[in-house]
Amino acid sequence: MIDIDALQAGQPRALAKAITLVESKKLDHRTEAQALLEKVLPKTGNSIRIGITGIPGVGKSTFIEAFGLYLVSQGKKVAVLAVDPSSPIAGGSILGDKTRMEMLSRSPDAFIRPSPSEGSLGGVALKTRETMLLCEAAGYDVILVETVGVGQSEYEVASMVDFFMVLMLPNAGDELQGIKKGIMELADALVINKADGESLNYAQQTRRHYQNALHLLRHTSFWTPQVLTCSALKNENIEAVWGMISDFQIDATKNGALQEKRARQAKEWMNKLLHEMLEMKLQENPEVRKQMPLLSDKVTRGETTPYLAAQTIIDLLFRG
Ligand code: GDP
Incomplete structure (x- = not known):
């Protein structure tokens, strides 16, 4: 657990530990890191x-x-x-x-x-x-x-x-x-x-x-x-x-430009993450992984339209 008080008091050891948590690839660390970030955001x-x-x-x-x-x-x-x-x-x-x-x-x-x-x-x-x-x-x-x-x-x-x-x-x-x-x-x-x-x-x-x-x-x-x-x-x-x-x-x-710039950067960052997360969901979904090459072949052979193939993949992804 990260000592938030120690972090906000500027203790380098608490900061280093928090950064290690943020850098961790483990899923439970990621969840903990995001909770920490949200807490310190103000x-x-x-x-x-x-x-x-x-x-x-x-x-x-x-x-x-x-x-x-x-x-x-x-x-x-x-x-x-x-x-x-x-x-x-x-x-x-x-x-x-x-x-x-x-x-x-x-x-x-x-x-x-x-x-x-x-x-x-x-x-x-x-x-x-x-x-x-x-x-x-x-x-x-x-x-x-x-x-x-x-x-x-x-x-x-x-x-x-x-x-x-x-x-x-x-x-x-x-x-x-x-x-x-x-x-x-x-x-x-x-x-x-x-x-x-x-x-x-x-x-x-x-x-x-x-x-x-x-x-x-x-x-x-x-x-x-x-x-x-x-x-x-x-x-x-x-x-x-x-x-x-x-x-x-x-x-x-x-003149407010700094706040505006940061707000824009945060929004762009969110959008980028959203796309990355969607991409990851696509790659992780077993049904999508199975169907993707088949659909892609169908598209190249002219047996279906790119739109319909993409629609099928999206339907598979959100099927539940
Ligand atoms: P970095 O690769 O961009 O981090 O560059 P370094 O800071 O390692 O510097 C590369 C080389 O340039 C080193 O030998 C430095 O001593 C030298 N150097 C850096 N700043 C200056 C400077 O203002 N004047 C001179 N003459 N040499 C410098």
């Missing part, structure tokens, strides 16, 4: 949720360490989560690994949790969303969700956070950066890291390049995407990144 939503992406080597962990330590110095409690469906065994980097953020992980005001390692991207993302809620219930003010900028995981992260940030290298041109146009369109900010030493000039050039291409980015009624430079290694301009996000948070809260 205590959630009080953080700013920030997504951070960027190709391997751009400096994500260095940035999160510097940014997290800065936030802690400002009296914030910071949780670092990750969505990384590439398992470490398959050679992927281990996001949220504490050794990548050594100083931050030692801070009593920081909580770092690696990505759930098993399952589909959708499954991993679901667990990270739920973990985010637990962290909020435990009183964390800033939730950082990290993901690698390859594959589909950035879309998942962008759809669970308030503010989505792409870290970039100081050499102009997205082709060089390996960043897809679709990702740029999700960004609320581009942050060019490694703006130090010999790269400083490049970083500034790159900043101008992206500022001139801002029309490619998504604008909302109150927010124009920003382009900043920083050096995570030298700890430079880190506070400017927070200043920007903090402005966003204040504006988006005042």
Whole structure:
């Protein structure tokens, strides 16, 4: 049993236990986890949720360490989560690994949790969303969700956070950066890291390049995407990144956009889950499994219409 009082008092051990419950695949754990989440729901939503992406080597962990330590110095409690469906065994980097953020992980005001390692991207993302809620219930003010900028995981992260940030290298041109146009369109900010030493000039050039291409980015009624430079290694301009996000948070809260965005995300999440659950019910139903290939053959042979075949499957599923 999870000690909800201890969780809401922010005890890291209670939080870690609750996350383990949420991540469990066992059916009775799932039921218990959902009951817990529903109970803590009124205590959630009080953080700013920030997504951070960027190709391997751009400096994500260095940035999160510097940014997290800065936030802690400002009296914030910071949780670092990750969505990384590439398992470490398959050679992927281990996001949220504490050794990548050594100083931050030692801070009593920081909580770092690696990505759930098993399952589909959708499954991993679901667990990270739920973990985010637990962290909020435990009183964390800033939730950082990290993901690698390859594959589909950035879309998942962008759809669970308030503010989505792409870290970039100081050499102009997205082709060089390996960043897809679709990702740029999700960004609320581009942050060019490694703006130090010999790269400083490049970083500034790159900043101008992206500022001139801002029309490619998504604008909302109150927010124009920003382009900043920083050096995570030298700890430079880190506070400017927070200043920007903090402005966003204040504006988006005042004009209701934040609440609206979260409500939309929650509804989309519900719909996605509904489809996944239906899909699972289809796969689990023995009669459907038996009839599906037969019906599919009939459709390909032109013996029945796709509509009637689909209707038959639905009837089988809901027969009781
Ligand atoms: P990740 O793979 O995106 O997490 O990148 P890391 O944080 O591991 O950083 C990759 C490399 O870039 C490391 O050698 C870092 O020390 C270096 N690095 C990170 N941030 C900066 C920076 O602001 N300036 C410089 N010069 N190097 C940096």
